[in-house]
Amino acid sequence: MHGHYLQKLAQAHTQGRVLGITSVCSAHALVIEAALRNGKDGTAPVLIEATCNQVNHEGGYTGMTPTDFQRFVLEIAGRVGFDPERLILGGDHLGPNPWKHLPPQQAMLNAERMLEAYARAGFRKIHLDTSMACLGENDPLDGALVAGRAARLAAVVERTVNEAGLPPPFYVIGTEVPVPGGASEKVEDLQVTTAQSALETIELHRQAFLSKGLNSVFARVIGLVVQPGVEFGNENVVVYQPEKAQQLSALLQGEPQLVFEAHSTDYQPTAALQHLVRDGFAILKVGPGLTFALREALYALDHIAAAMRPLPEHESLRSTMESLMLAEPHYWDHYYHGDDAARRVQRHFSYSDRIRYYWPFAAASRAVEAMFSAFGDEPIPETLVSQYLPQLYPYVASGQADSSARSLVLAAIGQVLAQYQAACGE
Template sequence: MTNATERLRQLPALHADGKRAGITSVCSAHPLVIEAALAHGKAWNADVLIEATCNQVNQDGGYTGMTPADFRRFVEVIAAKVGFPLERLILGGDHLGPNPWKDRPAEEAMAKAEAMIAAFAAAGFTKIHLDTSMGCAGETVALDDRTTAERAARLAAVCEANLAGTKPVYVVGTEVPVPGGALEALDHLQVTQPEAALATVEVHREAFTARGLDDAFSRAIAAVVQPGVEFGNADVVVYRPEAARALSATLGQMPQFVFEAHSTDYQPREALKALVDDGFSILKVGPGLTFALREALYGLDAIAAVLVPDVDRTPLPAVMEEVMLAAPGNWKKYYPGTPQQQAVERHFSFSDRIRYYWPEPAAGKAVDDLLAALGDRSIPLTLVSQYLGRLYVKVAAGAVTPTARALLLGSVEAVLDDYAFATDAD
């Protein structure tokens, strides 16, 4: 194993020994987010875990147009630019299973999932989340535990047969919405029942053993559970340790495991720290990072209107509105409500569906034009305070250079500071 993957594998033992240790899972394909994550890891002398979902990246290209091998090259080019050591990089595959093809019959969807996981393994991804919980054509929406586990073990066998030399660690189970975000109301969010977490691990153990995959299962380090955290378009459910106490206590019965917490975006830093203390050692964040990036882009757009007014440059929010209205598929079903409510959510929702539109040519040109307009000029602290308040303290202290590009990266790193506070060992 690489040093970084070996350290990841040690998380359960560290928790069992009463030590606080965790890792942030950066779930994004945005180049500025990845650059910020790697620069942040370099500054903190920390491992960086970057994950791609089955919908983002797969053998057919996913919505990013990248295969797993493409994604690895994409990240490694940015790492070289930043000067981040590759031995501290962990690449992960998230929700790997039939989800992108779940409208097809199960065998056809699973064959596609097998090809996908073979591609992730061959590309050297060393953290694999197996998620086969979704029903395919003609099946129930959610499958029973045993069927889910048997399909997960089937994919693990393919993964093990296609390794690029480094044996991966595995994450099993799912207690979260399918990739793309929550659609339901958050007022009935339920913490995973302790017996359900124990059953998930045991049924996966049995399924792996039935396929002769005991060695692979020995590298299973985490189960995905719902600790009571989630976010919607305008709401955040903050972690309450007392509500998850019984769930956290089950780790004492399965010292091989910690828990993986999805949708930790927008949690206060003390809540993130409490999650790690309670054994939710892998904290996944994605939309919260691109949300911070969008905040900074819109703030810089307002600053440009003050510093370098240009009647020929269309404001960035107006460009993004046009781009999103022209292709509503990535936001419309997620943003119910009146046209006015939808207009607000298109730009400012916590679920940050706008993140799907930054690769569009018109959006990319608008961002390039904005950054070109501001150039390398030093932005006055007063305007940082007015439009980029999240960064005022860092800029005032000299920790972030007040230029446009540095402020964009700094906006993402400011979020990652909260995660570093939570996951850094005592």
């Protein structure tokens, strides 16, 4: 069913029907739980993706291999009663990116091992991204070289699934987006991918797959990553303008097996998400926007806790996160600019949401768990929900939502996901 669903996206677009899928790009347990809870009552699959830097055969920055990540997601699915048959696991930007400081040959050997690990763990949606220059190479790389490397990695995946007796996966190619992790600074004047450039990418990959005897595999390429003109920086969001992507969108009429995959769709208004899907950008990736909602809800609970039983400031969650980020600055210091006050605001409240890298740290997870334990399963007074989580107040006041601390966090993430579900016609 899953693969069939991914192929149905292009069929639907060709027939003028609105059908998309949300790609949840996060390794945070609460984000994954919210996604599975939100998708539980529908019929569409839930797509959860891991990136090459987060999860790889060496453990990535989460410490998880693809098999670990698969187990982690299945354990959450079991806990919330989500049917694992409706789960699609994807791998994002899979290629030499984590090893680009090495010579190309070594970087590609590492990429091959990573793709093999993803394939063996049952990931069904594979985004091949070999666009990055490795040690000693000129940037940007020649398009034919990029396509050749992508085909080489596809061959590894095919061999692995054949040997393991697993169902064949589906592929996404191309990479007209910032590096994994997102843009920094203020984003201005985005160049939408030209139709000519997109057609060239498709043709180069078609030839590369053909030259490796992978023509039947190319039939399972379901998506192309392009830049539709959406992005976010630390302080601003560039909203989709359909008229700028008209020519790009039109090329899908001649490529009936493909839809576009849009990265960095975080923080787009609901109408923009709906227009993206209508225009063939049927795979909508979101990650930082979900952990941003998570952080907003956790910080709101921090304020509620202080209102209910005053604590010393240094015991607040905000204070714990600030100490942690100052002690371990490598995830934010190259990305945030300005004076001390500006950087302090960005550390906690930036659209780039680089605070998301700190939630897995022991000090952070202890502080969050301590807060959840202190609240327990008791309902939080409606008036405090109104003050600190006003977007959830109508649901709590009307009895549609439970106001325990944990439920409020899941509901805050769920609200963002509901915008995507609406846009995808789910």
